[in-house]
Amino acid sequence: MANKEGHRRFGSIRKLPSGRYQARYRGPDGIMRTAPHTFATTREAEQWLTIVESEIIKGEWQPPEDKETRLAPYGRSWIAERKLQPRTRENYEDLFRLHILPALGEMAIGTLTPASIRSWRRKLLDSGTTEPQAVKAYSLLRAILNTAAKEDEIIRQNPCRIPGYDRYHTPERPTATVVQVLALADQMPDRFKALITTAAFSGARWGELIALRRADYDPANGTLRIHRKVAALKAELVFGPPKSAAGLRVVTLPAIAKAALDEHLKQHVNDGDEALIFTGDKGALLRTGNFRRAVKWEAALGNAGMPAGFHFHDLRHTGNTLAASTGASTRELMVRMGQSSMRAALIYQHATNERDREIASDMDKRIAKATKLKKPKDAKKPKKQG
Template sequence: MSVKPGQAQGEWVAPEAGEIELLEYGQRWIAERKLAPRTRQGYEFLFARQVAPYLGHLMLGGIRPATVRAWRKKLLDAGVPEPQAVKAYALLRAVLNTAVREDEIIRQNPCRIKGYDQYHTPERPTATIAQVYALANAVPARYSALVLVAALSGLRWGELVALRRRDLDLDAGTVRVARKLAALRSHLEFGPPKSAAGVRVVALPAAAVEALRAHLDEFTAADADALVFTGDKGALLRSGNFGRAVKWTRTVAALGLAGFHFHDLRHTGNTLAAASGASTRELMHRMGHASMRAALIYQHATNERDREIASAMDRRIAKQARRKGGQSR
């Protein structure tokens, strides 16, 4: 039996595997996949920058776990941040999963190395309610409601800046998330939310409703399709332009929130919801997630805080008991 390049003696590999380069297969995989425009651009970037230069010339059947380990080391040695290396690995694994399960070109996926799909993410900061209000008061009035609604609804930036008047029902105190605004390389583009779970109706606290009423009266055009949040001249909001307009870095630092990102307002809102007793399913709905993973993170954090509270109570009880014991002698 003849053995093809990259094939171990005695291992079965479909004949096509020795004839298809990863470069060709990966590019076709991205082109044919049903993806949101921004996701497609991200995949194209990752594949072109982190995968193709190192592995693109290899035949699918010639990629082994050892190949993947050497590739990851080269990425990290070249200064590629670990989160990006993890994303590149996840993309390669997805491409090769299709080669295994759907196209049956190779027998096993070499991307099966424990820990390569994970990286440590430092806990993002949250703001107190007082800090959220201070931030809303510190930015120009046009953006105050945007800050408050971001913190009290848990909506993503792209969902917030895509809201239209008709998405708000202030009498019912709800906002309907039906679309997002994505920043592509050359333009902004409206599209569906991140997933099917992203299409949702979220209940708003009264404080957010009140802020929206005032904002609509002063800064939003009257027609139903008018965007709720826009720039000074009614233009679509880009995160970079917004950051410069509100002097974000300087403003949050002055409030004791150095390093705080706009996305941390969503984190703050989700933490508030979890601390208010929201169930996992309820958190998933508010966040627009189909999986429990993210919701469980917030519940875990809340449970840890609950344990801290109980421990503090124990210390107070013990202190009181010692005090009473000393008085009885």
């Protein structure tokens, strides 16, 4: 049969020696493409061309070869090319390798559907993956496919659009009282007492604390300049900036934390602006695992009357609660704690240092009041002689 391109407004159809029909068309990119399969009749070929033409008119057409892009290489490239913190990159690589690749890696991105995503997640949970890990894996997959849909236009719509899959119930973490914080500090070796009080009353994170140097502390004003952190990678510890712009901040310490830190600097910190403030016995960078073993963390918790499973990171909640109880605004609290996305940081970063000092001063009053509770109320007064 003769080529029918001259009789068609879009595309062409020709009969093959096999007796079946082949459809071809020129895409918006100017490239001639052939249908992925042949047709038994010209009517079937015409219907297929009509569908393709409709997709082009509606702006929904995509190069067929894009739909063949496999998730495995695309996802690896996505992680490698993103601007990520080193620790975040490692976490993404692990999530992708352990939870996404085994089931979905060889699938073409264009074949992924909400149904296949639901099936994948169900299998993850059935295989023993915890819900928090499943949520993290789903969130990573959604971010990868968002790029495939919105930037690279490999797919028209992200199949990861299932309500509830990006959330899980997080039990509320415990908040230590001031008395418990001080009791926990008393259980520490001398070298780590100030680390506990500074963590609790400054709101600084572990990685921010162990990155602090002498130059970051202003003893005259009792302030800490937090501008970098240490990320614990698999092979090494790496210094870098905080996770977001909100992490760049100056925090005023309450007097009790300032006093502990001043004493710590005299006893345990080398001279020189670059000397790290918190280190191990031999001056090495601290790792969470080594620290827990060195201070016998679980035993220390029990001796301080604190619940088992209390994390070092939970100390932040004490300072946050105290600061909130002073009447500090949401903006001031977010700045002090460094809790914000980059966008939110632009809103919250305008809190003044003077107001931060007022917050720290009010915290002092509450700490002083709370520490009086350490004395038993029923203590008997000594009898008078005579």
